Amino acid sequence: MINITRIQAWAFRSPTKKPVATSFGIMHDRPAVLVRVEDQDGAFGWGEIWANWPAAGAEHRVRLLEMDVAHLVLGTTIKSPAEFFNSLDEQTRIRAVQCGEVGPFAQVVAGLDIAVWDMVARRAELPMRQLIRADAPDSVPAYASGIQISAAGDLMPLARAQGHHRFKLKVGFDMNADISAIHRIHAELSNDELIACDANQAWSLVQAQEFVAGIADVPLHWLEEPMPVFADPTDWRTLSQNTSIPLAGGENIIGETGFDEAIKARALSVIQPDIAKWGGITACLAVAQNALTNGCRYFPHFLGAGIGMAASAELLAGVGGDGLLEVDVNDNPLRSSFFDGREPVAEGMWTCGNAPGLGIEDIPDELAQFQTLYAEMS
Numbered sequence: 001m002i003n004i005t006r007i008q009a010w011a012f013r014s015p016t017k018k019p020v021a022t023s024f025g026i027m028h029d030r031p032a033v034l035v036r037v038e039d040q041d042g043a044f045g046w047g048e049i050w051a052n053w054p055a056a057g058a059e060h061r062v063r064l065l066e067m068d069v070a071h072l073v074l075g076t077t078i079k080s081p082a083e084f085f086n087s088l089d090e091q092t093r094i095r096a097v098q099c100g101e102v103g104p105f106a107q108v109v110a111g112l113d114i115a116v117w118d119m120v121a122r123r124a125e126l127p128m129r130q131l132i133r134a135d136a137p138d139s140v141p142a143y144a145s146g147i148q149i150s151a152a153g154d155l156m157p158l159a160r161a162q163g164h165h166r167f168k169l170k171v172g173f174d175m176n177a178d179i180s181a182i183h184r185i186h187a188e189l190s191n192d193e194l195i196a197c198d199a200n201q202a203w204s205l206v207q208a209q210e211f212v213a214g215i216a217d218v219p220l221h222w223l224e225e226p227m228p229v230f231a232d233p234t235d236w237r238t239l240s241q242n243t244s245i246p247l248a249g250g251e252n253i254i255g256e257t258g259f260d261e262a263i264k265a266r267a268l269s270v271i272q273p274d275i276a277k278w279g280g281i282t283a284c285l286a287v288a289q290n291a292l293t294n295g296c297r298y299f300p301h302f303l304g305a306g307i308g309m310a311a312s313a314e315l316l317a318g319v320g321g322d323g324l325l326e327v328d329v330n331d332n333p334l335r336s337s338f339f340d341g342r343e344p345v346a347e348g349m350w351t352c353g354n355a356p357g358l359g360i361e362d363i364p365d366e367l368a369q370f371q372t373l374y375a376e377m378s
């Protein structure tokens with residue numbers, strides 16, 4: 001039995017050396033919300049709450065946790081992480097809908113769920129992945145992410161130097177320029193390297209079909225979010241039937257029902273929930289198992305700080321399958337300082353730690369300069 005007696009939350013913003021461009025907007029800084037829970041015995045766990053957007057999102061998530069959610073957690077007895085997640089999801093659902101903030105509430109609940117999983121794994125003295133599956137492997141295959149296609153000339157050599165040979169390129173900016181850049185980049189790959197593309201929901205069906213036709217001779221490993229998550233299901237089916245490239249998505253799907261519908265619709269073959277954005281470990285584990293059972297692949301989505309990064313790796317290792325771990329290659333101390341400045345990637349594999357839980361004791365001191373808000377609840 002766990003009784004949470006204290007919650008702490010931090011908002012951070014780390015300035016970007018170069019703004020990170022997507023088809024829907026530019027990230028001028030890298031935000032993060034980290035959360036720590038502590039129980040009556042002084043045991044603790046760390047979680048991360050997704051906050052990449054909107055621009056004021058990080059501070060808002062901390063206040064949401066402090067003023068609308070913490071009282072539902074403090075002093076309650078937790079029997080298991082799954083019971084905790086389901087109860088908190090249920091208790092916050094109506095208020096989240098009432099204020100039109102289903103996403104932010106889901107993100108706060110997700111971060112708390114990750115922290116409770118970390119605490120339970122620590123108490124069991126097991127790495128989190130072994131709490132999920134006793135014979136989980138110690139490493140998972142990874143890919144380099146966050147590579148805007150016009151910056152590929154700089155970021156792909158950097159990613160190679162970091163130990164990557166799989167690369168995901170952000171497209172959706174200029175159709176002809178994107179297509180010719182994909183051909184050029186593919187022609188320069190060495191034998192063991194592969195590329196995928198992420199359009200961040202940029203295209204209509206007609207545009208997505210123009211793109212897949214334009215790169216028909218390139219063996220793209222997957223195409224992520226070619227169309228908006230809200231595009232007509234028949235458009236998704238049409239696109240999937242007109243290309244042999246596996247379609248991927250999930251970072252903008254909320255709810256087990258939403259994921260179940262996406263899995264059963266069979267347009268997406270790569271399912272990509274983000275543990276800090278919806279579901280935490282509890283519900284994303286269920287989604288990943290559902291995906292694998294139905295012949296899809298599970299690739300965790302993640303582009304945040306070090307705690308969510310470590311947790312995504314632990315969940316992928318715990319789930320199994322042939323999924324790839326998303327590792328942002330853009331400079332971000334909110335992520336890399338948790339790994340002594342360099343993520344544990346070599347020859348395309350991410351090595352998980354062997355310490356209990358996520359293996360994270362504290363927020364690195366160097367991040368204090370980026371802190372914008374702190375809240376303590378007890």
Ligand SMILES: [Mg+2]
Pocket residue numbers: 198200224225251
């Ligand atoms: Mg994406």
